[in-house]
Amino acid sequence: MSLLLDAFAALLLLIGAFFYLAGTVGLIRFPDALSRLHALTKADNIGLLSICAGSALMAGELRVALLLLLIWLMALFAATVSAHLIARRSLRDAEDSGADAGKSPS
Amino acid sequence: MTEWLLFWLPLAVVLVSALAGLGIFIAGEHRPILRVSLNLAAALAKVVLVGIMGLLVMAGQVPEFNFALLPGLDFKLRADSLSMLFAVLSAVLWLVTTIYAVAYLERARDRARFFGFFSLCVTATMGIAMAGNLLTFFIFYELLTLTTWPLVVHNGNRESFAGARSYLVHTLGASVFLLVGIIWLYQLTGGQDFIAGGYLGELGLDQYHSLRIVFWLLVIGFGVKAALFPLHAWLPRAMVAPAPVSALLHAVAVVKAGAFGLVRLVEDIYGFELVQTLGLDLPLLLLASFTIVYGSVLALFQTDIKKRLAYSTVSQVSYITLGVAIGGPIAAIGGMVHLVHQGLMKITLFFCAGIFANLLGVKKIDQLDGIGRRLPWTSLCFTIGALGMIGLPPVAGFVSKWYLGAGAVAVGREWVILVLLASTLLNAAYFLPLIKRIWLNEPARAWPAEIDASRLEVFGLVGATLATTGVAVGVGLFAGHPLSPLSWVTGIVTDYFP
Amino acid sequence: MVAEALACLVLVPVVAACLALVLPGRWRWLAVAAGLLPLPLAMAWLTGELGREGLITVAVAGFEAPLGIVWRLDGLSAVLVWLNIIIALLVGLHAAAHYPADKLNGFRFWPLWLLLSGAMNALLLSADLFNLFVTLELVTLAAIGLLVVDRKPQAMRAAVRYLLLALLGSLFYLLGVALVYGQTGTLDLYQAAGVLQPDLLGHTALVLMTVGLLVKAAIFPLHGWLPAAHGNAPGPVSAVLSAMVVKVAVYLVWRLWLWLAGDWAIPAGLTMLGLLGALAIVYGSLQALVQQRVKMIVAYSTVAQLGYLMLLFPLLGLVAFQATSYHLLSHGLAKAAMFLAAANLLTRLGTDQLGDLRGADRRMPLDVFTLALAGVSILGLPPSGGFIAKWLMLQTALAQGGWLWVGVILVGGLLAAAYLFRVLAVLCARPVACPELPVSGKADQLTSLVALGLALAALAAGFVPAPVLKLLATAWPLGGAP
Amino acid sequence: MVIDVFLALGLVVLAWQALIGGSLFRGIVMFIVFGMVLTLAWAWLGSPDLAMAEAAIGAGVTGALIMIAYWRLRRINAVEPRDPSPARSRLALVIAVLATGLVGAIGLAAVSALTGDATAARVMNETLPDTGLGNPITGVLIVFRNLDTLLEVAVVLAAYIAARAALGRESADLPLPPAPDTPLLTPLVVTLAPLTMVVAIYLLKAGSQYPGGAFQASALLAALGVLLVLTGRVGPAAAANWLTRAGLVIGTLVFCLVGLGMLVIGAPLLAIPGIWAVYLIEAAMMISIGLTLVLLFAGAPGLSGKRS
Amino acid sequence: MNHPEIWMLAAAGLFGLGLYSLIIARHLLRQLIAIKIMGSAVFLVLVVTAGLVDGSLDGIAQALVLTGIVIAVAAIAFALALVVSLAETTGSISLNPDDDDGR
Structure with a gap:
C-alpha cells in the first residue's frame, strides 16, 4: 500500500516540477510583461499545488498536510496580488512612454 | 616645629611666586592696583622666606622637601649652600625687577599676562636653584622654557615671533639631548641626589665611555641656556622682548640657569677629579674660553645697545663655566661668585638700556651722544656697570676676575690669564666708546621719541637701577664681609675641596 | 557584591539610556544623572577590591568560561574604565551646555552618550571574543550616531566613510574569531590562549583580528577616516572619540598580542x-x-x-x-x-x-x-x-x-x-x-x-x-x- | 554532494550579479534573491533557525530597507557618481583575488584540521536539558550567553537613535511611495495582518522547543509593519508619542531589569530563573526589534493611523 | 553538512567578490550590499569551521550567526539612513576616495 502511495507522491512531485519548468520557459520566451506574468502565475501555482500534495502524501500526517495547504493558499494570495500590481505598473509605464504595454521595466 | 619648617620651607619658597602668578592671571587686566600689590607682596614674601632659609643653612641645617613620584624617582627640593647663592640672587633681583617692570609697562597692554608668566618664570628659576636631583632640575628647567616663551612673544609682532621660534628651536632641541643624558645617567646610577664633590666618584663606575657621552649630552643640554659657543644664537635674537624681560631673564634667570646647571654637573654630579680623569675638563675649558673671546668680539660689531649687551652676556656667562673648568678651589670661587656679580652688573646695564629706550627712544649706540646731561643718574649707573664689567676694582666684576686669574695660576694653567686679559681688553673696547658718547659728545638736536613720563614712573625706573648699582658696588667693596657673596662662596667651596 | 558593581558599570548606563529616551522633557536630566553618577562610586569600590585581589572575574549568567561569558577586571582594564568614566562625566558636563537634555538635539545626544559609555565599560570588562565583537559594534554605532548629531555635511561624509571602514574591520575581526573558535572550541580569550597553537591557522587568525582592530584604531596606514571624523565632529564627541573610542581598539590589540598570543615568539x-x-x-x-x-x-x-x-x-x-x-x-x-x-x-x-x-x-x-x-x-x-x-x-x-x-x-x-x-x-x-x-x-x-x-x-x-x-x-x- | 555544489555555485553567481554590472535596481533584486538562496543553503546545512532568520531578516527586511532607500535616493536624484579609474579597479581586482585566495586556503586548512572537540558546544548540549528549553539556539541566546543578546538589542536601539540623529528633522517628511489605489489591497491586508500576528506569536512560543524565536518573530512583525506602511494603512507620525518610545525601548529595558533583578535576589547576574522569564524577554525583544525595523523603514520617529 | 570544503570555497568567493565590489563600487548602496554579502560569507565560515557536534550543527555557532545577522541588519539600516541623509545634505551618493582625505 505504501509503495503505491509513494509512487503516486513521486508522480505528483514530477508533475509539479514540470509545471515549474513550463512557467520558467514561459518567463524567458514570452515577449512582453503581461504574458510573462500570465505564464508565471498560472504554471507556478499549479506546480506548487501538486508539490504540496505530493509532500503531504509523503509526510502522511494530517497536521503537515493542513500546514502545506496553508502554505499553498498564502503563496496563491501573494502571487495574485503582486502579479496584479506589477501588471498595473507596467500598464502605467506603457501609457507614460507611449510604447505598447509590456516592454520590461528598466 | 623646626623639622616641620625644614620640610615645607623649600616648597613654600618655590610656590610663593607660582601662587602670585595664578592670582595675577585671575586678577586680570582691569584691576592694576590689586595685581601690582599682589606681585610686590609675593616678591617681598619670597625675599623674606629666602632670608629665613639662608639663616637656617648658615646654622648648618639643610631644609629638604621630598615627594616620591615613582619608586626610583623622587621630586626633591634641597637648600644647600650653592643653591642658596642662586636663590638669594633671583629672589632679590625679582623684587627689584618687578618695581622696574611696573614702572616700565605703565602704558602697555596685556600686563596681567606679562606679570603672570613673569612670576611663573621666577618659580621655575627658584625650582632650578633648589633642585635636589637631576629629575627635579629637568622639570623646572623645561618649565623655565615654557614660561619664558610667552614673555619673549609678548609684543606679538613679527620679530618677536622669529626670536621666540629660534629660542624654542634651541631650547627644545637641546632638551632632547638633556633628557636622554639624564635618563642614561639614571640608568647607570639610579636616582641619585646632588652631593658636594659629585656622587659618580664614589660609585666607582667603570663605563668611562658612556660617562663621557652622558657628560657631553648634559653639557649640550645646559650649554644652550648658558649660551656656550655653538648654541648661543638664540640670545641676541631674544632681545626683542621688553626690557624687564631681557634684564631679569636673559641676563639673570635663563642664562644663569644654564650656567648653574654646568656648575652642578661638574661639581655635584661628576666631581672635578672624575672630570679630570675622564679628560673632559680641557675641552670644556677651551670651549668656555673660546666663547668668552667670541662673544666679546661679536659685541664689538653690534650697533644696537641691547644686542651688544646680549653678546657681552654670552661671553660673561662663560666665565662661570671657565671658573669651574679650570679646577681647584680658587678658580671655583671666582666662577661661582661671578654668577652673582655678573647678574648684578648685567641687570643694571639692561635697566639703563631699558630706560634709554623707554624715555627717550634711544636704541642705537650712535643715538647715545650726550645722554649724560639728559639722564644723569641712569648714565652714571650705566658707567659703573660698564666699568664693573671691564673689571675695574671697586665694582664686583674685578673680584671674580681676580680669583679666576689666581685660580688658573694656582692650578698651573697660566694661559687662561691671557684669555682673561684678552676679554678684559675687548670689554673695554666695546664699553668705553659708549661711556665716551654718553658723557663727552654733544647731544643730538632732539631725542628720537621723547615722552613726558610721570614722576612716579621715572622714580620707579631710576630707583631700581640705582639699587642694583649700589648692590653691585657694595658687593665689590665689602667683599670681605661675612655676609657678602664672596665669603658665602668661599664657605661653599671649602666643603667641595676639603 | 562584586557582580553588583560590575553590573552597575555596564547595565546602569544602558537602562539610563532607555529611560532618557522614554522620559519626557526635564526628567531626562534625571535619567542622565542616574546613568553616569553611580559609575565612579562603583569603580572606586571595585578598584579597592582589585587592589586586594589583583584580578576580579565574574561569570555572567552563572555559566563558566567555554559556555557562558566571563567578565574579567584586571589592572589595565581598570585604568581604562577610570579614563572612560572621567571622560564620560567631565566631557558630559561640557556637552550639557550645548545639548540640553530637554531640547531635540539633547534628546538624541544623551541616549547615545550613555549607550557609548556603557558599551565601552562592557568591552573593557569582557573576556569573550564574540562579546567583544558585539560591544565593538555598539561602540561604533553609538560613536557614529553622535558624530552626525549636528548633521554637518562634512561630518556626514566622514561618518559614512568611518562606518564603512568600521564594518569592514569588524568583518575581518569576526573572521579571526571564527578561526579561533574553530581551532580551540572556546570563545574565552584567556581560555583560548592556552589552547591556540602558534601554527599557520593561529597566526592567520591573529593577523586577521589585528588588521580588523587596526582599522578601528586608525593606526597609520588605515587611519584615513580619523582626521575627517574627529575634525568635523561636534566638540564633546570629538573629545570622546579621540580620548576613548580609538583607544579601546588599541586596548584589544594589546589583549590579543600580549594575552592571547603572549608566549608566541613573533619578533x-x-x-x-x-x-x-x-x-x-x-x-x-x-x-x-x-x-x-x-x-x-x-x-x-x-x-x-x-x-x-x-x-x-x-x-x-x-x-x-x-x-x-x-x-x-x-x-x-x-x-x-x-x-x-x-x-x-x-x-x-x-x-x-x-x-x-x-x-x-x-x-x-x-x-x-x-x-x-x-x-x-x-x-x-x-x-x-x-x-x-x-x-x-x-x-x-x-x-x-x-x-x-x-x-x-x-x-x-x-x-x-x-x-x-x-x-x-x-x-x-x-x-x-x-x-x-x-x-x-x-x-x-x-x-x-x-x-x-x-x-x-x-x-x-x-x-x-x-x-x-x-x-x-x-x-x-x-x-x-x- | 550535487545539491551542495548547486547551492554554493548559485550563491556565488547571484552575488556576482548583485555586485557587478547591470543597473543598481537589478543589483538590489538579485541581492534579495541571493538572500532567498542563502536561506536554502542554511536549511540544507541543517540549521532551520538560521534559515528563517536569513529569510525574514537577511533577505526580507534588509531587502525592503535597501529598496526604499534606493527609491528615496532616486527622488533626491543625487549627482551620478564617477566611474572608478581603471587603475583603481585593477588594484581592487588584485586585492579581491588575494582575499579570496587567503580565505579559501585558510578555510580549507581549518576544515581539514576539524578536531570536532568543540568543547563549548558539547558542554552546552549537556547543560541544555536542565534549562527546560528544547531549542539549543534559544538556550544559548537567552540563558547561556544572554549578555550578547542584551547588547545586540542595545545595538538595534542605538542604530535606531543614530539613524534618527542622521535623518535629523523631527517631522516625518521622508518620502514614502504612494499607496496603490487598487481594491485588491484591502482583502490582502485584512487576511494577512491577523495571520502574520498569529504566526509571529506561534514562532515566539515555539522558539523554546523548536526552531524559531524572538528575532524571527520580530522580523515577521516588521514585515507586517512594512506592508501596512506601503499600503497606506499606517503612516509616519510627526513626533514619537510616549507609547512608541516605550515600545522601542522595552526589549532592552526588560532584559536589563530581569538581569539586575536576579542580583537583588542573590542569583548570579543575568541568570534566567525560568521559562516564564525566557518568554517575557523574548516577547519584549520581539516588540522592540519589530517596531524599530518598521520605524527605520518608514524613516519616521513614530507611526500614526491613516495616512493621507 | 557533509561537504564543508564546497561551502568554504563558496564563502571565500563571496568574501572576495564583496571586497572587490566594496572597493570599486560607484554607488554607496552597492557597497552596503557588498558588506552584507561579505558578512554572510563570514557567517558561513563561522558555521562551517565550528563543525558538527554530536551529529548536528554547533549550537553556539548558530546562535552567534543569528546575533551577527541581527547586528548586520541594524548596521545596514543605520548606514542606509546615513546615505539618504548624506544625499540630502551633500547631494552626492558616493564616497570617491580622493575628494576629501581629511578636510
Missing part, C-alpha cells in the same frame, strides 16, 4: 607593529604641521599619539607596558581637553581657521591657556602625565638598547612641539589686520572650566603616577625583564 610581527607606530608618529605630526583648521591639527595629533601606543610591541616589557598605558591615560585626558578648548574657540568665535584666530587669547584667555596646558602633556614636557610616560618609555628603550625607538620618541616630541607652538603663536599674536571678531554667544564659563579641569587632570597625572603604575603592574602577563 618580526612585534617590530612591524612598532614600525607602524613610528610611521604614524611622523606622518601624523607632519600632517598636523600643514593643516589650516585647529580641530584638524588636533585630530592629526591623535593619529600621531596613537603611534606611541604601538611602541609597546617592539619594547615588550613591564616598564614599557606601564609607560604606554600611562601614555594612553594622560593622552586621553589631554586630548579631550584640547578638543573641548578647540570646540569652545569654534563655537564662540565662529571659526577655527588658523588665519582668522589671531589674537584669540585676548578674548578667550582661559581656552587658550587650556590648549597650552594640554599641549604640555601631549609634548611630554615635565610636570605632566605625558612626561612620566615619555620618561619611562625612554628608560626602557635605553635599557633594551632600542636606539631607533629612542629616536622616534624624541623626534615625535619635537614635531609635537612644532605643531603646538605653531597654533599657540597664532593665538597669541596681535591681531594685525583681521576685523575684531564679535564674541558670539554667551560666554559660557562652564565649558571653559571643564576643558581646564581636564587639562589640569592631565598635569596632575604627572604627580601621582605611583598608584596607577602599581595597579598596572599587577596586570602584566609576561613577567620577565622590565
Whole structure:
C-alpha cells in the first residue's frame, strides 16, 4: 500500500516540477510583461499545488498536510496580488512612454 | 616645629611666586592696583622666606622637601649652600625687577599676562636653584622654557615671533639631548641626589665611555641656556622682548640657569677629579674660553645697545663655566661668585638700556651722544656697570676676575690669564666708546621719541637701577664681609675641596 | 557584591539610556544623572577590591568560561574604565551646555552618550571574543550616531566613510574569531590562549583580528577616516572619540598580542607593529604641521599619539607596558581637553581657521591657556602625565638598547612641539589686520572650566603616577625583564 | 554532494550579479534573491533557525530597507557618481583575488584540521536539558550567553537613535511611495495582518522547543509593519508619542531589569530563573526589534493611523 | 553538512567578490550590499569551521550567526539612513576616495 502511495507522491512531485519548468520557459520566451506574468502565475501555482500534495502524501500526517495547504493558499494570495500590481505598473509605464504595454521595466 | 619648617620651607619658597602668578592671571587686566600689590607682596614674601632659609643653612641645617613620584624617582627640593647663592640672587633681583617692570609697562597692554608668566618664570628659576636631583632640575628647567616663551612673544609682532621660534628651536632641541643624558645617567646610577664633590666618584663606575657621552649630552643640554659657543644664537635674537624681560631673564634667570646647571654637573654630579680623569675638563675649558673671546668680539660689531649687551652676556656667562673648568678651589670661587656679580652688573646695564629706550627712544649706540646731561643718574649707573664689567676694582666684576686669574695660576694653567686679559681688553673696547658718547659728545638736536613720563614712573625706573648699582658696588667693596657673596662662596667651596 | 558593581558599570548606563529616551522633557536630566553618577562610586569600590585581589572575574549568567561569558577586571582594564568614566562625566558636563537634555538635539545626544559609555565599560570588562565583537559594534554605532548629531555635511561624509571602514574591520575581526573558535572550541580569550597553537591557522587568525582592530584604531596606514571624523565632529564627541573610542581598539590589540598570543615568539610581527607606530608618529605630526583648521591639527595629533601606543610591541616589557598605558591615560585626558578648548574657540568665535584666530587669547584667555596646558602633556614636557610616560618609555628603550625607538620618541616630541607652538603663536599674536571678531554667544564659563579641569587632570597625572603604575603592574602577563 | 555544489555555485553567481554590472535596481533584486538562496543553503546545512532568520531578516527586511532607500535616493536624484579609474579597479581586482585566495586556503586548512572537540558546544548540549528549553539556539541566546543578546538589542536601539540623529528633522517628511489605489489591497491586508500576528506569536512560543524565536518573530512583525506602511494603512507620525518610545525601548529595558533583578535576589547576574522569564524577554525583544525595523523603514520617529 | 570544503570555497568567493565590489563600487548602496554579502560569507565560515557536534550543527555557532545577522541588519539600516541623509545634505551618493582625505 505504501509503495503505491509513494509512487503516486513521486508522480505528483514530477508533475509539479514540470509545471515549474513550463512557467520558467514561459518567463524567458514570452515577449512582453503581461504574458510573462500570465505564464508565471498560472504554471507556478499549479506546480506548487501538486508539490504540496505530493509532500503531504509523503509526510502522511494530517497536521503537515493542513500546514502545506496553508502554505499553498498564502503563496496563491501573494502571487495574485503582486502579479496584479506589477501588471498595473507596467500598464502605467506603457501609457507614460507611449510604447505598447509590456516592454520590461528598466 | 623646626623639622616641620625644614620640610615645607623649600616648597613654600618655590610656590610663593607660582601662587602670585595664578592670582595675577585671575586678577586680570582691569584691576592694576590689586595685581601690582599682589606681585610686590609675593616678591617681598619670597625675599623674606629666602632670608629665613639662608639663616637656617648658615646654622648648618639643610631644609629638604621630598615627594616620591615613582619608586626610583623622587621630586626633591634641597637648600644647600650653592643653591642658596642662586636663590638669594633671583629672589632679590625679582623684587627689584618687578618695581622696574611696573614702572616700565605703565602704558602697555596685556600686563596681567606679562606679570603672570613673569612670576611663573621666577618659580621655575627658584625650582632650578633648589633642585635636589637631576629629575627635579629637568622639570623646572623645561618649565623655565615654557614660561619664558610667552614673555619673549609678548609684543606679538613679527620679530618677536622669529626670536621666540629660534629660542624654542634651541631650547627644545637641546632638551632632547638633556633628557636622554639624564635618563642614561639614571640608568647607570639610579636616582641619585646632588652631593658636594659629585656622587659618580664614589660609585666607582667603570663605563668611562658612556660617562663621557652622558657628560657631553648634559653639557649640550645646559650649554644652550648658558649660551656656550655653538648654541648661543638664540640670545641676541631674544632681545626683542621688553626690557624687564631681557634684564631679569636673559641676563639673570635663563642664562644663569644654564650656567648653574654646568656648575652642578661638574661639581655635584661628576666631581672635578672624575672630570679630570675622564679628560673632559680641557675641552670644556677651551670651549668656555673660546666663547668668552667670541662673544666679546661679536659685541664689538653690534650697533644696537641691547644686542651688544646680549653678546657681552654670552661671553660673561662663560666665565662661570671657565671658573669651574679650570679646577681647584680658587678658580671655583671666582666662577661661582661671578654668577652673582655678573647678574648684578648685567641687570643694571639692561635697566639703563631699558630706560634709554623707554624715555627717550634711544636704541642705537650712535643715538647715545650726550645722554649724560639728559639722564644723569641712569648714565652714571650705566658707567659703573660698564666699568664693573671691564673689571675695574671697586665694582664686583674685578673680584671674580681676580680669583679666576689666581685660580688658573694656582692650578698651573697660566694661559687662561691671557684669555682673561684678552676679554678684559675687548670689554673695554666695546664699553668705553659708549661711556665716551654718553658723557663727552654733544647731544643730538632732539631725542628720537621723547615722552613726558610721570614722576612716579621715572622714580620707579631710576630707583631700581640705582639699587642694583649700589648692590653691585657694595658687593665689590665689602667683599670681605661675612655676609657678602664672596665669603658665602668661599664657605661653599671649602666643603667641595676639603 | 562584586557582580553588583560590575553590573552597575555596564547595565546602569544602558537602562539610563532607555529611560532618557522614554522620559519626557526635564526628567531626562534625571535619567542622565542616574546613568553616569553611580559609575565612579562603583569603580572606586571595585578598584579597592582589585587592589586586594589583583584580578576580579565574574561569570555572567552563572555559566563558566567555554559556555557562558566571563567578565574579567584586571589592572589595565581598570585604568581604562577610570579614563572612560572621567571622560564620560567631565566631557558630559561640557556637552550639557550645548545639548540640553530637554531640547531635540539633547534628546538624541544623551541616549547615545550613555549607550557609548556603557558599551565601552562592557568591552573593557569582557573576556569573550564574540562579546567583544558585539560591544565593538555598539561602540561604533553609538560613536557614529553622535558624530552626525549636528548633521554637518562634512561630518556626514566622514561618518559614512568611518562606518564603512568600521564594518569592514569588524568583518575581518569576526573572521579571526571564527578561526579561533574553530581551532580551540572556546570563545574565552584567556581560555583560548592556552589552547591556540602558534601554527599557520593561529597566526592567520591573529593577523586577521589585528588588521580588523587596526582599522578601528586608525593606526597609520588605515587611519584615513580619523582626521575627517574627529575634525568635523561636534566638540564633546570629538573629545570622546579621540580620548576613548580609538583607544579601546588599541586596548584589544594589546589583549590579543600580549594575552592571547603572549608566549608566541613573533619578533618580526612585534617590530612591524612598532614600525607602524613610528610611521604614524611622523606622518601624523607632519600632517598636523600643514593643516589650516585647529580641530584638524588636533585630530592629526591623535593619529600621531596613537603611534606611541604601538611602541609597546617592539619594547615588550613591564616598564614599557606601564609607560604606554600611562601614555594612553594622560593622552586621553589631554586630548579631550584640547578638543573641548578647540570646540569652545569654534563655537564662540565662529571659526577655527588658523588665519582668522589671531589674537584669540585676548578674548578667550582661559581656552587658550587650556590648549597650552594640554599641549604640555601631549609634548611630554615635565610636570605632566605625558612626561612620566615619555620618561619611562625612554628608560626602557635605553635599557633594551632600542636606539631607533629612542629616536622616534624624541623626534615625535619635537614635531609635537612644532605643531603646538605653531597654533599657540597664532593665538597669541596681535591681531594685525583681521576685523575684531564679535564674541558670539554667551560666554559660557562652564565649558571653559571643564576643558581646564581636564587639562589640569592631565598635569596632575604627572604627580601621582605611583598608584596607577602599581595597579598596572599587577596586570602584566609576561613577567620577565622590565 | 550535487545539491551542495548547486547551492554554493548559485550563491556565488547571484552575488556576482548583485555586485557587478547591470543597473543598481537589478543589483538590489538579485541581492534579495541571493538572500532567498542563502536561506536554502542554511536549511540544507541543517540549521532551520538560521534559515528563517536569513529569510525574514537577511533577505526580507534588509531587502525592503535597501529598496526604499534606493527609491528615496532616486527622488533626491543625487549627482551620478564617477566611474572608478581603471587603475583603481585593477588594484581592487588584485586585492579581491588575494582575499579570496587567503580565505579559501585558510578555510580549507581549518576544515581539514576539524578536531570536532568543540568543547563549548558539547558542554552546552549537556547543560541544555536542565534549562527546560528544547531549542539549543534559544538556550544559548537567552540563558547561556544572554549578555550578547542584551547588547545586540542595545545595538538595534542605538542604530535606531543614530539613524534618527542622521535623518535629523523631527517631522516625518521622508518620502514614502504612494499607496496603490487598487481594491485588491484591502482583502490582502485584512487576511494577512491577523495571520502574520498569529504566526509571529506561534514562532515566539515555539522558539523554546523548536526552531524559531524572538528575532524571527520580530522580523515577521516588521514585515507586517512594512506592508501596512506601503499600503497606506499606517503612516509616519510627526513626533514619537510616549507609547512608541516605550515600545522601542522595552526589549532592552526588560532584559536589563530581569538581569539586575536576579542580583537583588542573590542569583548570579543575568541568570534566567525560568521559562516564564525566557518568554517575557523574548516577547519584549520581539516588540522592540519589530517596531524599530518598521520605524527605520518608514524613516519616521513614530507611526500614526491613516495616512493621507 | 557533509561537504564543508564546497561551502568554504563558496564563502571565500563571496568574501572576495564583496571586497572587490566594496572597493570599486560607484554607488554607496552597492557597497552596503557588498558588506552584507561579505558578512554572510563570514557567517558561513563561522558555521562551517565550528563543525558538527554530536551529529548536528554547533549550537553556539548558530546562535552567534543569528546575533551577527541581527547586528548586520541594524548596521545596514543605520548606514542606509546615513546615505539618504548624506544625499540630502551633500547631494552626492558616493564616497570617491580622493575628494576629501581629511578636510
